[in-house]
Amino acid sequence: MRKIEAIIKPFKLDEVKEGLMEIGVKGMTVTEVKGFGRQKGHTEIYRGAEYRVDFVPKIKIEVVVAADMVAEAVKVIEQKAKTGAIGDGKIFVSSLEEVIRIRTGERGKEAI
Amino acid sequence: MVNTGDTAFILVSAALVMFMTPGLALFYGGMVRNKNVLATIMQSYIIICLVSVSWTLWGYSLSFGPDVGGVIGNLSWFALTDVGLTPSADYATTVPHLAFMVFQLMFAIITPALITGAFAERMKFKTFLVFMILWSTLVYSPLAHWVWGSGGWLAKMGALDFAGGTVVHISSGISALAAVLVIAKRRGHGKEQFIPHNVPMTVTGAAILWFGWFGFNAGSALTSGGLAASAFVATHIAAAAAGLTWLITEWIHRGKPTTLGAASGSVAGLVAITPASGFVGPASALIIGGVAGTLCYLGVMAKSKFGYDDSLDVVGIHGVGGTWGALATGLFATVAVNEAGKDGLFFGNPAQLWIQFVSVVTTWVFAFVMTIIILKVLDATMGLKVSDEEEVRGLDITQHSETAYNV
Known part of the structure; x- marks a missing residue:
């Protein structure tokens, strides 16, 4: 099993979600986050004064999939979240030891 | 003789002006950081209570009581003695004296509340209360008189x-200037960014101010007739024009038209038209407001040049806008609108501009010097600013043991 964490542009969330559902991903967790990478921040204007805001709002998606689905899922996120402009985000993949469905007590792949 | 129409109008106007101060609380509250929003709202709100009591006891008598040498009223109307159900001989002679008194009270409330924007996010609450009583008594009452x-x-x-x-x-604008010179800046001023925590709150407050201002200006006709209608219209037009010119100035200067800019601009227009509202026609109001939007924007820009920490731009909006409005009254006033008024420069009476200038300079000097003295005395006796630690934790929790937003 693998956990995919993707930081993406907020307006790309719907496309990514639909893309993942099409290939059979059954659930995901989404968080509004702030951070910076190469894009750095943006400027805000209050009463004519410019303020530099370092942290840019992003969406973090967490998806858990079986090992054989990782490549496809990553490809979908890559395609759907891409604009080609700076600030498109990143995808992190890590291996996952255990998944448990609390209601039934199922373990492993069955619980995803 | 009490006129029921006028009385109804004045009482409604008084209620409208009262509502401006909670509006101001929101206007200011949205512009501070979320750790100081309650303290900021509180400063305006508690002034409603504080000044209502002092006005009842001595404030009204000092401001409007029997004259002593042209300088101050005497204390013979202490606790509203002789202020009753029949009209006063001198003021608003068609409404009960009590109605005039309460209408004036609402002005006495909002004026010190306006100053609070200058020292937002850093003043000790206890000292603040004493400052407001002193300021209301020693600055507002003489000036009103x-x-x-x-x-x-x-x-x-x-x-x-x-x-x-x-x-x-x-x-209020000049006292704000005095205050930012005496009260130390906020920690991190010039380095950290103090971003407004809730612009919708500020815009809501600006809208309430605009609404209440109809009572402020039209109500100042003190009778419900043509003059009140004229002042009402002038007020609205100036606010609208200034909202647009601030927005356009900002758009040209910074490349984006902001919501906060539209709100700030309309307030600047309301400030500028206030002294002129009952003396000028609609076209003049359009010009007075239009100029105010750009002028006050530049006034707000100026503070970073001087390095002043006027947290919420009281000087830039009320000082600059008020000065422009008072002088503009000497330019645009016409007896065609108000027989009891005068003509201004553009209507053939240049002398009026000089008189306006004298009243502006007098107010500047008096408010500035008195505020400096009051604050210096309070600084030496009670201290003006909260400790560094309190400032970092925020005034809401350290002054009032509350937080505005709980998850």
Whole structure:
């Protein structure tokens, strides 16, 4: 099993979600986050004064999939979240030891 | 003789002006950081209570009571003695004296509340309360007497101030300037960024101010007729024009038109039209407001040049806007609108501009010097600013043991 964490542009969330559902991903967790990478921040204007805001709002998606689905899922996120402009985000993949469905007590792949 | 129409109008206007101070609380509250929003709202809100009590006891008598040498009223109306159900001989002679008194009270409330924007996010609450009582008594009451009191020396000189350009806006704006010179800056001023925590709250507050301002200016006609309608229209037009010119100026200067800019601009227009509202026609109001939007924007820009920490731009909006409005009254006033007024420069009476200038300078000097003295004394005795630790934790939790937003 693998956990995919993707930081993406907020307006790309719907496309990514639909893309993942099409290939059979059954659930995901989404968080509004702030951070910076190469894009750095943006400027805000209050009463004519410019303020530099370092942290840019992003969406973090967490998806858990079986090992054989990782490549496809990553490809979908890559395609759907891409604009080609700076600030498109990143995808992190890590291996996952255990998944448990609390209601039934199922373990492993069955619980995803 | 009490006129019921006028009385109804004045009472409704008083209620409208009262509502401006909670509006101001929101206007200011949205512009501070979320750790200081309650403290900021509290400063305006508690002034409603504080000044209502002091006004009842001595404030009204000092401002409007029987004249002593053109400088101040005496204390014979202490605790509203002799202020009753029949009209006063000198003020608003068609409404009960109590109605005039309570209408004036609402002005006495909002004026000190305006100053709170200058020292937002850093003043000790206890010292703040004492400052407000002293300021209201030693600065507001004399000024109100000079300009509006029967026998007041600026009134006798012929200075025009329909609804409070000098008494309310210049006095609060210049006292704000004095305050930022005496009270230390916020920690991190110039390095950290103090971003408004809730602009919708500020815009809601601006809208309430605009709404209440109809009572402020039209109500200052003190009778419900043509003059009140004229002041109402001038007020609205100036606010609208200034909202647009601030927005356009900002758009050209910074490349984006902001919501906060539209709100700030309309307030600047309301400030500027206040002294002129009952003396000028609609076209003049359009110009006065239009100029105010750009002028006050530049006034707000100026503070970073000087390095002043006028947290919420009281000087830039009320000081600059009030000064412009008072002088503009000397330019655009016409007896065609108000027989009891005068003509201004553009209507063939250049002398009026000089009189307006004198009243502006007098108000500047008096408000500035008095505020400096009061604050210096309080600084030496009680301290003005909260400790560094309290400032970092925020005034809400350290001054009031509350937080505005709980998850």
